[in-house]
Amino acid sequence: MTTEPLLAVSNLRVRFRIGGVISALAGRLTEIEAVAGVGFTLERGQTLALVGESGSGKTTLARAVNGLQPAASGSIRFEGRELGNFSNAGWKSLRRKISMMFQDPVGSLSPRLSVRSLLAEPFAIHGLSGRSLNAEVERLLALVGLPRDFADRYPHQLSGGQARRVGVARAVALDPVLIIADEPTAGLDVSIQGEVLNLLNSLRDRMGLSMLIITHNLHVVRQIADRMAVMYLGRFVEEGETEAIFQAPRHPYTAALLSANPEPDPDKVHNRIALPADVPSLLDRPSGCEFHTRCPFAQDICAGQVPASSALGTSRLTCHFPLDAGTRAVKTIATT
Amino acid sequence: MSDQALVNQPPRRRFAAIGPIFRRIVREPLGAFGLILVVIVVFSALFADVIASYPPTKLSPAERFAPASFQHLLGTDHLGRDLFSRVLHGGRIALAIALGATGLSLAGGILLGLIAGYGPRWLDNLLLLLFDAIKSFPTVMLALALVTLTGPSLLAVLAVVVLVNVPGYARIIRTQTLVLKSAEHVMAARSMGAGTARILAVHILPNVIGPILILASMDIPVVVAIEAGLSFLGLGVRPPLPSWGAILNDGFVNIRDSYWIVVAGGVPIILTTLGFTFLGETLRDVFDPRLKRRQ
Amino acid sequence: MTILDVKDLSVDFVTETGTLQALRKVNLAVPANRIVGVVGESGCGKSTLINTVLGLLAENGAVTSGEILFEGQSDLVHLDANGMRALRGQKIATVFQDPMGALNPVLSVGRQMRDIQYRSALSRKEKDARSIEMLRKVRIPDPERRLAQFPHEFSGGMKQRIAIAMALLMQPSLLIADEPTTALDATLEVAIIELLKDLQQQIGCSVLFISHHLGVIAELCDDMIVMYAGEVVEHGSTRDIFHNARHPYTKKLLACDPARLSRREPQLPTIPGTLPDLRDRPKGCIFQARCEFTDEACAEMPPDIPVGGAHVTRCWHAGKTTGARA
Structure with a gap:
């Protein structure tokens, strides 16, 4: 193992263009900086939570780390390599190592695909046909605690908690090293929320995963994150150990x-x-x-x-x- | 909300639901009526050779302008051709053009719509400009121009209809693709490393195709009418091939003495149009009940 | 006086796979000048309850028993469409999770607030003055100027405050608030709660506040109702229920809230099992499949058993469940 942290982000900036040509000609500001110079490191096996009000840039930051949102400047190093230097093939293998969970448990599942197809998709994309797909689907269902017959259901037939479990199963399908989870418990009932957090915690311990969790629910942060970072207008205002911050916030x-x-x-x-x-x-x-x-x-x-x-x-x-x-x-x- | 989701939850997987859909169509009076009409039209077109006892183009000058009788169920026209047979065979041509043109328009519309919606911005703008250019051209003018170039033919009719229909379909697909492009399930697929082809085929197309299929089923009668119209004007199917529009034209000249020719040409157009329209509307209501309530 | 009195209300939905009993013998009362919270998880029937009270039940739904008395007289179940329309917006106002549901994006806020007062004989100027007054009450800064603005010019929190202002404009006797803070950040959520508390005091209306967020209910509500799978399993004062929950479901639900944990737990509490299928309701107690107290008695549906004051629970074992928290 290298001494390099799993993920090292430094001075990251993400900009969005707003308005059109006309406002540009009129000399008005046509770019906003949603992430404005953020830096942090994430060690293997560690969980970092990003918190902040809506519009603070949490989600944009997470998407930039996953390459879904191009960065304007700054550096993102994963396993010691700069993401910007990755070739297309490099990106594809990177997608196996970093997986992402999206906010809407049901909406992040393709509505016309059965749970079986959804769970088999990561294998299909990465051409891992060597393994038996059916066996993999059953393994994943068991891993997240869903009965086997759920394989034939469609997303609209799942409750929020069940859909979230399917999302978790998809995220861990290819044995990633980092999971980026955007509001993993949003929209779930409290009892289900506990189940999902228990599941994530146990998977992390068993698989040695690192996690980057985005949430506005501070109680969730306390139950899952080793470290937390508070974002305001696209910057970190405070970052540190979760328990220390809960005990005595300094900002x-x-x-x-x-x-x-x-x-x-x-x-x-x-x-x-x-x-x-x-x-x-x-x-x-x-x-x-x-x-x-x-x-x-x-x-x-x-x-x-x-x-x-x-x-x-x-x-x-x-x-x-x-x-x-x-x-x-x-x-x-x-x-x- | 959540409770509603519980209540509305459909019982089985969507694609296995043809039986229930059929039942719901038949339950609606207009839907059942439309379905019967469509079945009759399709059946008679398919088996035109068997049902009709005369070839559609056979001239028999001795029997010109014969009114309906047991020999000639719908009478004969100015050349003594059996109208019943011409109507059945005309149905064949009308349906072939309607289905062929609609199918081709769908294929073209889906392809261009996906490209415009998912592709780069400049391509999107270019395609939109093209769609608007075609849309802003009056259909008849377009047909006239094309026929002047190629001469009247079945193919020309087909080409006009496809050209006119593609922009409408493509626009709908494009708009929905744009919406889905940033949907979470598409982002999720992207984050897994899925390629463009996979995203379009697996994650976008199945979710945008429903409304356009229903729209297409409601466009079939329009195409039937366009074909009849062009043939009526002499711009469509070339004589002596039977076409409802051509029959109408033949009858129009002699309407004072032989009204039945116009009837023979007109009634099938009306029945076909009604049948497909009712069926299409019922289909739409079955698939998307929200639209029904709003109207 | 009791503003809203729901007695023995049952609602069925006819679906393709059978009849689904969404509410079973629901009893609840909203007294004058009180804030009553309704908690329960997805599928507990909260939305059906509100829709039934508002007369907005979906076409495949029907009230099979019970009555809904509003201000002690009109039975909302049997009120015709005109009578219901006269109540909605005037006597019974609503605020929903998404404020855009209440706001028309193409009309200015001032115009919309004037339109709500269509029944009043006031002049246009006086109506605007009332609107400004109301906007000031919900703490919209500079209300005179903002009256001319359109909904998209306001932030999410402001939109929700405007929706509340619009709901309270006609001084309704009952405000139904359906998850009004769920889409908001915690800082805004807290502000809305405090605002609602203040306004309720000022205007003197009753509030039926639906939320799945226990903290919000604890902070805002005087009384609360706990729903599970279409039944009210427990109701009483908020303090009674938070400190001395008697229904096993309530106890488990309270225990699940991570806000109660002041340190990191290796294993968070959950409620094992799933909601019963409402198309095939169990005969007896609705919670029996997930409850540790279940015995023969539970095969029969328990009545609403008073356990002290206004505190009532629908459980045969309410006597055993007292004492230590789950």
């Missing part, structure tokens, strides 16, 4: 997200960090620290100067005034 945005989680206890007294106004537009990024327009602790310097990325304990964050590690965020606010 005010992280603290606000954590405090915004409604908890199933009617008597709980919430000391919330209220985030004013809506998320700023990517077309009009705020100056200085981009969070200062919503940050309850913002001071003059925050609007003027971009905070540098700094290491604090096990975390990295970009903030002029990180919250104290010792005090819970909510208490800090009470005294501010």
